[in-house]
Amino acid sequence: MLIDTHCHLHDREFFSEAQAEEMLKRAHENGVEKIICIGTSHEDSLVARDFASRHSNVYWTYGAHPENASKESDIVLSRHFATNGERVSEEPRNDGRDEACRERIISDSKLVAIGEVGLDYHYEGYNREAQIKLFEKMLQLAVDNDLPVSFHVREAFDDFFAVVKNFPKVRGVVHSFTDNKKNLKKILETTDFYVGVNGLATYSTLPIPPLERVLLETDAPFLAPAPFRGKTNEPAYVREIAVWLSQKLEMDFDLVKITTTKNAEQLFKI
Numbered sequence: 001m002l003i004d005t006h007c008h009l010h011d012r013e014f015f016s017e018a019q020a021e022e023m024l025k026r027a028h029e030n031g032v033e034k035i036i037c038i039g040t041s042h043e044d045s046l047v048a049r050d051f052a053s054r055h056s057n058v059y060w061t062y063g064a065h066p067e068n069a070s071k072e073s074d075i076v077l078s079r080h081f082a083t084n085g086e087r088v089s090e091e092p093r094n095d096g097r098d099e100a101c102r103e104r105i106i107s108d109s110k111l112v113a114i115g116e117v118g119l120d121y122h123y124e125g126y127n128r129e130a131q132i133k134l135f136e137k138m139l140q141l142a143v144d145n146d147l148p149v150s151f152h153v154r155e156a157f158d159d160f161f162a163v164v165k166n167f168p169k170v171r172g173v174v175h176s177f178t179d180n181k182k183n184l185k186k187i188l189e190t191t192d193f194y195v196g197v198n199g200l201a202t203y204s205t206l207p208i209p210p211l212e213r214v215l216l217e218t219d220a221p222f223l224a225p226a227p228f229r230g231k232t233n234e235p236a237y238v239r240e241i242a243v244w245l246s247q248k249l250e251m252d253f254d255l256v257k258i259t260t261t262k263n264a265e266q267l268f269k270i
Contacts, residue, residue, distance in 0.1 A: 001033040002242060002257055003264040004235040006116070006150060006175050006196055006217035010037040010051035010060070011044065014221045014232075023220075024055065027235040031257075034270055035235050038116050038150060038175075039063035052110045059270055061113040061150055062105065064138055066120040069130040106145050112268040114142040115150025116175055119163075122154045131156075132163060139167045148172045148267050151193075157183045164190075173215050173267060176200060176223070181207045188213055194263055199225030199233060202244045211249060215267070216241050216260045 004027065009020050027035060036059045037052060039045025048060035105111070117138040119131050142149045149172030153160045157179055164170055171192035177184065178200065184207045187193050195209040196217045202225040208214075216238050218224075224233035225240045242260065246253040264270070 001261050002031050002216060002238045003034040003036070003261050003270075004032055004218050004220070004238045005036050005173065005215045005264050005268070006038050006198070007035060007220040007233075007235055008038060008040075008222075009035065009058075009220060009235060010048045012047070020051070023234040023236065024058075027238075028057075030236040030239040032235050032238045033057055034059070034264070036061060036112060036268065036270075040065040040116060041068050046105075049105070049108060049111070059110045059112045059268065060108075061115050062111060062141075063115045063150065064117055064134055066118055066126075066131045066134070066152060067123075069134045070127050106147075111147070112270055113148045113150050113172070114138055114145075115172070116152040117149060118152035119156035119160050120152060120154045121156045121159075128159070132159060135163055136166075139164070139170055142172075143167055143169050150175050150196075152176075154178060157186075161186060171267065175217065176219055177209075178204075178206060184209060194267060197241060197245060199223040199229070199237065199241060201248075202226045202241065203229055208245070208248060211245075211251065211256065211259050212263070214245070214260050215264050216245075 009015060009023060034057050037048040038061050039048045040063050045062045052058040052060040117135055119135060149170055151172055151174045153174055173194040173196050174187050175196040176198055177195045187195060194213050194215045196215050198217045198219050200223045218233050218235055218237055220233040220235055222233055224231050225237055242256050246256040
């Protein structure tokens with residue numbers, strides 16, 4: 001069995017319902033038996049939740065992507081939602097409905113992580129303070145509910161490490177690692193962190209973590225692996241990444257499959 005630990009198959013901006021169903025079928029045919037749909041905002045996370053509820057082998061996360069920091073920083077799950085999950089007034093309430101909504105979402109049996117959340121300083125105009133503020137809120141949410149975190153970090157590792165050191169109980173995966181050996185080493189020194197390896201690794205010179213710390217992912221529809229580079233990515237391609245990794249590490253494919261699946265099951269409890 002293989003697991004796609006990070007994809008956006010639920011997002012109708014990228015996939016129709018019919019396309020998603022076909023991709024789930026192809027994933028199964030290629031040995032990808034479990035899939036985690038990653039939320040990027042409050043609304044997107046609820047779409048992921050609903051998609052997961054319709055499929056026995058699909059799970060979801062509650063996330064707030066750093067690119068949404070300016071608009072999401074005050075509407076993360078820990079504040080001000082009606083019982084149906086919709087955003088309501090920014091004014092504090094004491095009628096118990098916020099807590100009921102939070103409990104309803106957090107207690108969903110197929111919610112496996114908080115994320116993706118983190119820091120991204122790649123594009124001009126990013127709001128560093130807003131990103132850090134949101135990141136801290138989401139890490140606290142993860143700690144409070146004993147959930148792992150799917151981290152998004154791009155060109156921001158100094159601040160990333162500075163923030164996470166204040167949350168020593170946080171565990172998770174640095175999704176789609178795209179940095180240098182120094183920062184990979186620092187991640188691996190944090191014993192509760194895994195590293196996401198996806199199609200990007202198959203056509204780059206990125207450092208590869210040891211197998212016992214690897215999670216496989218696609219980030220579909222992005223970052224299709226060779227030989228599908230430039231095409232729409234999908235969960236079935238986890239197998240291609242696993243094959244590539246077995247060749248890169250000069251290890252048996254079955255060992256890669258078994259180890260990465262065990263890693264994912266251990267982190268996400270699936």
